[in-house]
Amino acid sequence: MKILSKSNLVPFLEGLGLEFKVNAPLYEGQDVLFGDLDSSKLATDFIGKPRLSPKEYSFPQRERLFTFKNNGGVEIEAHLNETKRVIWGIRPCDLYGLKFLDMVYLSDYVDPYYQARRSNTILLGLNCNKAEESCFCSSIGTGPFAREAFDLLFTDLGDVFLVEIGSKAGKKLIEKQANLFTNATSKDEKQAGILEEKSKKTFKTYIDLGKVEAKIAGASSSPVWAEEAAKCILCGGCNWVCPTCYCFNIEDVTSGDKTQRVRYWDSCQLGGFTQMAAMNSRATQAERLRQRIYHKFSYNPDKYGGEIGCTGCGRCIDVCPAGINIAYILRRVAN
């Protein structure tokens, strides 16, 4: 493990900027959003997570896949993005989110667009010393401190960062600017351990994951789905902000004689998601709400060897204009 003094964070990131595109959480007014490194706006002392996860660096909101000319001429131009990128300040929940997306997109038919972006992206995580009100990653086991899925992992010890190395790529980054780092002592690692325990005590939202996993298969006719779905205004926000949501829609956008095939984020909470010519296989909001929860806590774990499809970040709780709360729903399922 290494130590990076806080005053060396900006030099380190700017040093990375010579070789990579560097993204980090930035203050836009009073909001924290991931953006292109701007040291005057760098957010290092924020609590919780930016409203949108950094999944969009590998899986953008709107992505042009390829362009073709309409006369069927073999003029297909693919738009793979291979920008060499480093993202700093990723919370453990989002690290797990990216690990989950890797599992989905880099298996079976590998998604070349996701792969191009993701394989050129280096992840520098930042542990959470304090939870936000909606956070429940400690119940899922994905936080507040990360255990995996990072190239480097930063812990804020006060004046310095403790830096854990998670991969060869991460190690290389340190080696290239070795003068900024010193070696960590066992005291530093112990302090990190204490901070983690302290952080776990700051959580306000909990779920009993074991009970949920056991009871969920039998909860499909629970009244909770219709009750909660009655408030849903179909904004899709729960999907847009979710670090593990990966559904998308493809549209062909034609202008003149050129057509672009574009991929957009899609939301299973919208009625049109399952609409067919003759019928809609999930016609009620209750079914759609149930699908979202089941997809994360039952279907995906079944398909992907037990990996939960939820990071416990709690963004879906914060973003809902109807106050639909996943932790409350899971508590009802568990009981």
Add this chain to the structure above:
Amino acid sequence: MKRVLTTCEFCGCGCNFYLGVEDGKVVAIYPSVSHPISQGRLCIKGWQGHEYIHSPERLTTPLIKKGNRFREASWDEAYELIVDKFNQIRTRYENDSIAVFSSAKCTNEENYLMQKFARACLGTNNVDHCARLCHASTVVGLATTFGSGAMTNSINEIAGAEVIFIIGSNTTEQHPLIGDRVLRAIEKGAKVIVADPRETQLAKLCSLYLMHKPGSDVALLNGMMNAIIAEGLEDKEFIAERTEGFESLKETVADYTPEKSSAITSVPEEKIVEAARIYSRSKKSIIIYSMGITQHTTGVDNVMTTANLAMLTGNVGKEFTGVDPLRGQNNVQGACDVGALPNVFSGYQAVTDEKLRNKFEKAWKVTLPPQPGLTLVEMLNSALEGSLRAMYIMGENPMVSDPDINHVEKSLKALDFLVVQDIFLTETATLADVVLPGVSFAEKDGTFTSTERRIQRVRKAIEPLGDSKPDWKIITELSSRLGYRMDYSSPAEIMDEIAKLTPIYGGVSYSRLESFGLQWPCPSPDHPGTPYLHKGSFTRGLGKFSPADYKTPAELPSHDYPFVLTTGRVGFHYHTGTMTRKDWALEREYPTGYVEVNSQDAKQLGIKNGQTAKVISRRGEISLSLKSVDTIAKGVVFIPFHFAEAAANKLTAANLDPVAKIPEYKVCAVRLEKG
């Protein structure tokens, strides 16, 4: 990626979000957690509704009509033709032979310039915009009772209310972030009463639902007031100190016993009394209303009656109370505020008032017409009968949004010359002689004023597409060429001028709008803005009780047209769909129109769910698919008006409120047949 914080271009909630810009295109949306209204949340239109900005169908050059088709033209060509025609018409006829439609979607600066253009350049007060079709009754009704026609309190007070009475508003669908506050209030234990002929989402979640007959609002509210007075629940202190005209109100509502009220409204007596008790017993009661009560021939009466109810119980002029009209468009409040109305300059200063008119004449250096101009529907009528010869329409689509579309078409076609300025070739633009390409909210700077009187910045994120120009620029260039020079280096400068001439905007300037805007009245540069109105005293001094008697809607069902048609909206599309129907996520939810019919009625008609029905009125007919529901009463049908191919407004009538001139979209008579 560049991030630009801007105000949403859809509804009157006034949310803010960041547009993510890459390579000169808008490619992403980020909510603003710190914004006081949005709080990091958005509705589907805010999250996903912006694809239209880069739609290949965007207008990028001026178009001139040749025969039946358009040809691309240069700006010079287009301007010269307009100047030529306008001058011809002005010399041949009088100034009032030209009318201007301003746009509730465009910025305050643009609306201000549009009314200045009409008055100072064209010499006419014939300027109006779609507020005429939605909240004209509010402007008149609340101005009469309170002295100010705007939402009295703020959005963030709603979650703190004890009682919320919602009449004629499908809040969670049409004003989602205000619906958000109502849902939070419910979570905190507030009692919510919903009065609506359709059982909306909120109607299913509220404490007391009243399904009243379309158009029976005065009877319902008078019935409630009758019950309040009968049980001595009125706020006697408030009435004595803060109002006038109580005796006349008492006399009028004495007639509306729960029995009589129930007979007119179809709401059970006990429910009317219960609603009255719940509302009056709290000192933190809010009334929320929207199109459901304004779009009637009795629109002004309806609004005044809600104001009466609030004053009767002392629920206005304090925090967590008030009368909250929810303005539809992103800037319909602003468009009214800056004077895009035929009878007032900016700040609701009457054109007939000599002193006020002189103030504007001095500032604008020109003599101004003293007579109020025509309202929207009157303009179309005048076009048909020949006294109106030309129109300049900006950002409006009357061919889908105005009542009695067949009549609208005839009227517009009767004009000698029509100029339409828009971002797409709308149904109205196809009838124009000249089409000018304006820009979307992402391509210009300016301000929007939300329903809670919050003036907020709209910030330019990308360059205008193709050869299009910001609308404010087009107005200034056209005006200058027509002989009235307009020269502004930026929208900020235009706002400075607005502030100088408009007391309620007196303290507004772009530097003060950086942090989430200001709520007017904001009369001076050091004034912090006003969260709620009528504190201590009403804008007019004492609140005026303005009693109204129940009058029937203009067109009642009859033997040949036995159903009541009420029109409205869905949450996924915006008004005439010009923008939202270019978006896959929104079109996928509602690809076309439909008619909601009570399941028993549908059975009697022999039309199954999903089958085609023909809906016919005295003015036209449309074919669309039938949706069999149990959320609407027998004898009432509902059609959303967004879909030009199944245009609800082909059926509606231009029956107007006598004072506000707002059409009765909510009631007309139709019959249904198998399609």
Add this chain to the structure above:
Amino acid sequence: MAIITKVCDEAAGIKTFTLEFKEPEIQKSFDYRPGQFVELTVFGVGEAPISITSSPVNKGYLELTVAAVGKVTRALHLRKEKDVAGLRGPYGNGFPFDEVKGKNILFVGGGIGAAPLRSLINQMFAYRDNFAKISILYGAREPGLLCFIDDLEGWGKTENSEVLLTVDAPDAKWRGNVGVVGSLLPKIDIDIKNTVAFICGPPIMIHFVLLDLLKMGFEEEQIITTMERRMECGVGKCGHCNIGKSYVCLDGPVFSYHQLRELGEDI
């Protein structure tokens, strides 16, 4: 890239398109199983999943039978011979073939649902001796919506094979059975224990035929059907066709009734 070499009207609002890949090597190497589908791109409009209705024995071309019900399919119906379209695939799992050799086969099809079944039927008829009795029950809402009339005639004339037709609403010329396709079930005589049933058609038809077959004594593993879901990417990523832990485009669209019951909450 594929060229449309033939367009013919199959039924009211339904057309059959014959396509050949532009590149002959791709056409030669393109191998598929009955029951699989391709993603067809109508240039300038969009992409849609269409089941393949020709059989692997038909070399050198592909046939797709398409109803005009959405944006892409409506645009496709306006395309003519020599027009170019995009194809990718084949996707999906396809019907069991070798596994059902030696058995009686019962086909129950409704409307355009017969399209994937036709692919399997013709493949089976090409290897007719491998199968015992083949019964084909087919129906549509009205006579004008019956597809593959020529094939049906040919199948009916083959030995140890029978074809029964029905319509819900007859016209003046109709002489056959009137009623839903399930009404044909009592008219056949098969040894159920040694039979496999393949059902494909509108969801409501499948629902009732399933019940009828179970009542007749079919076991859950003996009933094979195709699952209808909105599919887009065809490769199990976009999420639209997700049911339970499966993707209809990957693990289906062909499922046995037994598998269907285990699939998930919203069947």
